[in-house]
Amino acid sequence: MSSVTGGCPLALVILLLVSMEPTATYVVTLVSECDEFFLDETPPEIPGKLEQKKFMDVRYKLICQKYNIIKKFMTLYDTDKKIPVFSACKYTGLTKLQTPVYSPWVLGTGVVKYFICNQDDDIKGDYNEQDTYHKGHLFPVSHANSEEDLKSTYQLTNSDPQVGTFNQGRWSAMEKFFKKFMDENCTNDKKTVEAFIITGAIEGTDPSTEYLKQAINIPKILWTAFCCKRSKGTFEGTAWDTNIENNGHKILTMTLKDLNQILKVEPFSKNMVFIYYENSVGLMTHFEFRMTCPFIKLSFF
Known part of the structure; x- marks a missing residue:
């Protein structure tokens, strides 16, 4: 027989409810309730998961991540x-914030019922007992522009198991590279930095390595994309990589078209039409409607 606590000890539920503030998560039923973090208020198209602003299965929950009710x-x-x-987040510019020595990961009160009773403790134990996997951010600390933004990223619902050398190595380098590029190139008409970023995970399917401690899926691929509009054009950049140990390969930046062809995801509006050509200096350039959009093809670890 079920109970109001979902089978969890009442004391544990109370502990979770009182210990998670000021960070909180709110499950919303409509994309429009928290769409300010998407370019043109349009969410990505993820086949079988989120299509035309609709969830394809009840297992998928849209969470508005908040800190101090913001x-x-x-x-x-x-x-x-x-x-x-x-x-998905809106990046608003350069910050000198440093990662705190210790920032506790939390499970927001709004999603307690979607977790097994002891998962909050189990997750921390699983990651701390061995060095292979880290709790890796999707919205990364390096893209936070305030202390509150930084703390808000430490939601367990914003994390997945990432191989340690991948998380702290080439993926971290990519995040910092995109940050530097956006700081230097994504100034809007108000002369402030603004870009929209979406980072996703594709779940693992190998039965031998699919789950961490039989509970949490280990993604096989992570991908990210940013786009920023300017009066003189639009910049975009994407990258993806496999969640494995460093083996000497490099992450390559690519176009949104490339990302869609490879992973079948549309980070931004499907109505964007791109025409690609290589200019005289060897940089890949494309046009979005009538706006010139330079695409810089670089590689990094």
Whole structure:
């Protein structure tokens, strides 16, 4: 027989409810309730998960991540695999914030019922007992522009198991590279930095390595994309990589068209039409409607 606590000890539920503030998560039923973190208020198209602003299965929950009741970013969460499908945020510029020595990961009060009773403790134990996997951010600390933004990223619903050398190595380098590029190139008409970023995970399917401690899916691929509009054009950049140990390969930046062809995801509006050509200096350039959009093709670890 079920109970109001979902089978969890009442004391544990009370502990979770009183210990998670000021960070909180709110499950919303409509994309429009938290769409300010998407370019043109349009969420990505993820086949079989989120299509035309509709959820394809009840296991997917749209979470408005908040801190001190202020919206910070949006996450689409898979309650079956217990990892985020993606997190979306609006990047607003250079920050000198440093990661705190210790920032506790929390499970927001709004999603307690979607977790097994002891998962909050189990997750921390699983990651701390061995060094292979880290709790990896989707909305990364490096893209936060305030202390509150930074703390809000430490939601378990914004994390998935990432191989340590991948998380702290080439993926971290990519995040910092995109940050530097956006700081230097994504100034809007108000002369402030503004870009929209979506980072997603594709769940693992190998039965031998699919789950961490039989509970949390280990994604096989992570991907990210940003786009910023300017009066003189639009910049975009994407990247993806496999969630494995460093083996000497590099992450390559690519176009949105490339990302869609490879992973079948549309981070931004499907109505964008791109025409690609290589200019005289060897940089890949494309046009979005009538706006010139330079695409810089670089590689990095």
